[in-house]
Amino acid sequence: MTGATVGTTGAGRTGPDGVPLRDRIARLDTCALSDALDTLGLAGATTGIRPLWPVGEAVVGTVRTVRAGPRQHGQPAAHIAAAAVDSAGPGQVLVIANDGRLDVSCWGGILALAATRRGIGGVVIDGACRDIAESEELDFPVFGRAVVPVSARGRIVQLGMDERIEVAGVPVQTGDWVVADRNGVVFVPAAEAERVVGLAERIVRREEGMAEAVRSGQPVDQVMHDSKFPSVEE
Numbered sequence: 488m489t490g491a492t493v494g495t496t497g498a499g500r501t502g503p504d505g506v507p508l509r510d511r512i513a514r515l516d517t518c519a520l521s522d523a524l525d526t527l528g529l530a531g532a533t534t535g536i537r538p539l540w541p542v543g544e545a546v547v548g549t550v551r552t553v554r555a556g557p558r559q560h561g562q563p564a565a566h567i568a569a570a571a572v573d574s575a576g577p578g579q580v581l582v583i584a585n586d587g588r589l590d591v592s593c594w595g596g597i598l599a600l601a602a603t604r605r606g607i608g609g610v611v612i613d614g615a616c617r618d619i620a621e622s623e624e625l626d627f628p629v630f631g632r633a634v635v636p637v638s639a640r641g642r643i644v645q646l647g648m649d650e651r652i653e654v655a656g657v658p659v660q661t662g663d664w665v666v667a668d669r670n671g672v673v674f675v676p677a678a679e680a681e682r683v684v685g686l687a688e689r690i691v692r693r694e695e696g697m698a699e700a701v702r703s704g705q706p707v708d709q710v711m712h713d714s715k716f717p718s719v720e721e
């Protein structure tokens with residue numbers, strides 16, 4: 488699946504063929520990126536986080552992190568993620584760490600409306616959201632663990648923004664790349680992006696060769712045998 492590029496960070500950087508890094512990432516999918524991260528021994532692929540409406544195009548962009556947590560006092564407080572929405576923009580994807588909690592939303596239709604008005608590319612939540620029909624209506628991609636009716640209001644707040652967070656056990660920081668598609672969500676550390684993307688491109692070419700071999704009648708047990716997977720790093 489190819490994706491809609493919404494990333495800006497790194498936009499000036501180009502590969503050997505002069506193609507900007509973000510365009511190269513947009514040609515890849517989460518599976519190829521996950522394989523490249525695996526090969527390099529890097530964390531980045533998450534499990535358990537999926538599109539919460541049938542998002543067609545992949546989301547590709549740079550991360551803005553939000554750390555959510557329980558509200559500690561009874562004073563009126565800013566709504567979860569409101570400050571992040573108000574400060575993010577085109578090319579960015581909000582990533583909300585809420586420790587995988589499924590008992591409370593940390594995203595909803597009003598936030599999605601505000602996010603689309605700012606050109607934000609989507610949201611990835613290690614937790615739950617609500618108002619999913621409103622996000623779908625807005626064509627605003629939402630990835631997370633669950634949809635629930637229970638409001639964030641009075642329960643959780645934004646504890647931090649642009650901090651290093653963990654999403655499904657993966658360390659993530661503002662400026663990292665995120666790709667989210669029907670397979671799930673993968674983060675690519677900004678400092679490793681060139682290496683990961685270059686390797687993922689080679690993995691895609693290898694898979695194209697394997698598919699061609701199957702089409703030409705080779706048995707799949709040969710095509711997919713472990714011995715056909717020499718180090719793709721060389």
Ligand SMILES: O=C([O-])CC(=O)C(=O)O
Pocket residue numbers: 592593594595596597598599617618637638639640
């Ligand atoms: O309170 C929430 O969970 C968020 C919400 O409904 C909205 O943004 O519309």
Ligand SMILES: [Mg+2]
Pocket residue numbers: 595596597618
């Ligand atoms: Mg709402």
